[in-house]
Amino acid sequence: MSPDSPPPKPLDLTRPGLTNPGLTGVPETMLWTLHNRAAEAMRPNARFHDPEAVRIYQALAYDYERHFGRADGSHAMRAAAIDVLLRRWLERHPDGTIVSLGEGLETQRHRVDNGRLSWLTVDLPEGIALRDHFLPPGPRVRHLAADARDPAWMDAVTGNGPVHIVAQGLFMYLPEADVRQLVATLARRFPGGQLVFDTVPAWLSRLTLRGLHRTPHYRIPPMPWGIDADAVAPTLRSWSPRVAVVETLDYRMPRGLPRLMDTLFRLTPALRHKLPGLVRVEFEG
Numbered sequence: 532m533s534p535d536s537p538p539p540k541p542l543d544l545t546r547p548g549l550t551n552p553g554l555t556g557v558p559e560t561m562l563w564t565l566h567n568r569a570a571e572a573m574r575p576n577a578r579f580h581d582p583e584a585v586r587i588y589q590a591l592a593y594d595y596e597r598h599f600g601r602a603d604g605s606h607a608m609r610a611a612a613i614d615v616l617l618r619r620w621l622e623r624h625p626d627g628t629i630v631s632l633g634e635g636l637e638t639q640r641h642r643v644d645n646g647r648l649s650w651l652t653v654d655l656p657e658g659i660a661l662r663d664h665f666l667p668p669g670p671r672v673r674h675l676a677a678d679a680r681d682p683a684w685m686d687a688v689t690g691n692g693p694v695h696i697v698a699q700g701l702f703m704y705l706p707e708a709d710v711r712q713l714v715a716t717l718a719r720r721f722p723g724g725q726l727v728f729d730t731v732p733a734w735l736s737r738l739t740l741r742g743l744h745r746t747p748h749y750r751i752p753p754m755p756w757g758i759d760a761d762a763v764a765p766t767l768r769s770w771s772p773r774v775a776v777v778e779t780l781d782y783r784m785p786r787g788l789p790r791l792m793d794t795l796f797r798l799t800p801a802l803r804h805k806l807p808g809l810v811r812v813e814f815e816g
């Protein structure tokens with residue numbers, strides 16, 4: 532198999548026992564990221580390993596390719612980059628609490644679990660219902676059906692230990708004013724904590740607001756918050772004086788033409804800040 536050949540056909544929709552995910556709107560986007568992660572994990576030359584994602588992917592009666600098109604490795608590479616940051620943080624805080632906002636069907640906990648961490652998932656009720664089905668909570672793992680913007684979920688983070696918040700594939704779907712308020716509240720409520728989230732550039736946000744189709748059968752929900760990489764640090768610092776460290780990071784396409792395009796973008800000064808990216812924030816202790 533060449534590095535550019537498509538991943539194996541993932542799903543036979545005639546199989547009995549499949550679960551109908553029944554999602555629409557932004558919650559449905561959890562199937563897009565699952566598609567990209569699981570398809571990467573199923574490749575013979577996979578750059579990302581996640582048997583749990585593959586299990587869930589194959590158990591859902593959903594025509595991923597019709598909706599999202601041929602899988603690409605973008606979301607797998609994004610998840611892998613966040614895994615690295617989480618593992619690094621867990622080396623310093625092995626008993627820490629990780630809160631994943633808008634976690635959908637991410638199986639990140641399975642990839643980074645050290646046997647000691649505590650994990651809290653916060654997602655909308657339809658996301659939590661599906662997650663309860665496939666990834667039931669346990670002694671160190673809790674699920675909360677809540678709007679991440681409502682600070683009520685923060686009361687569920689008990690103890691004084693260190694807290695790491697992940698918001699993967701979430702902030703772009705919220706209005707900027709909501710992201711601003713949420714980040715400022717996190718900085719106040721979790722002193723010394725770390726936040727990792729990803730961003731889309733302003734041009735991509737604008738396109739989705741006009742109506743961007745991923746395929747003829749799937750329109751990407753509006754992403755009202757877009758920000759170019761060079762604007763991230765000044766923006767976050769203007770939002771809260773408790774933002775101590777801001778690091779912008781990138782994640783790369785795994786291979787082929789998309790990786791080449793990605794490299795060309797990064798080598799062009801006028802374009803290098805206009806790619807999706809990752810942000811790591813440390814809050815004042």
Ligand SMILES: C[S@@+](CC[C@H](N)C(=O)[O-])C[C@H]1O[C@@H](n2cnc3c(N)ncnc32)[C@H](O)[C@@H]1O
Nearest residue numbers: 558560561564633634635654655658678679700
């Ligand atoms: C693109 S998916 C990302 C899922 C997962 N983090 C991943 O990377 O695969 C967006 C997720 O955000 C959740 N979501 C959207 N708005 C939310 C909100 N206001 N509060 C909590 N979760 C939200 C959706 O239900 C969905 O699970």
